[in-house]
Amino acid sequence: MRSRKLTGMVMIFVFVSTVFIPTPTLAASKADIDRLTTYAVIIGRAIGCGVDTDDASRRVGAWMDEKFPPGSSDQQIFLPIFMTGVKYHAEQQANGKSPDTCSQVRSTFRKMQWP
DSSP states (O other): OOOHHHHHHHHHHHHHHHHTSOGGGOOOOHHHHHHHHHHHHHHHHHHHTTOOOHHHHHHHHHHHHHHSOTTSHHHHHHHHHHHHHHHHHHHHHHTTOSSSOHHHHHHHHHHOOOO
16 A cells, blocks of 8 residues: 555655654654554545545544644644645545555555554
């Protein structure tokens, strides 16, 4: 499910986080940021395939509130990144620009262990 586009997004995030975000003020772990990115890709691609993502999205939202608390600088940074990632991957999938078919996306989505 990984693609060059995902790698590109991660590289942009790393650049932005190292240049513009003072690391000591962030409480989010690298593992949480990696999970957030993965969730954005899978949910976005699933949306692009017409999959009902309501339950997964609610679960990810609750997880995000735990890991990136409301009102925190982490949430102010990572919530827009997540939302942009979901939108981007939904559009890419819907426009046939994803490396995965909808069949592959559905299979991955069903197997995903949501928080």
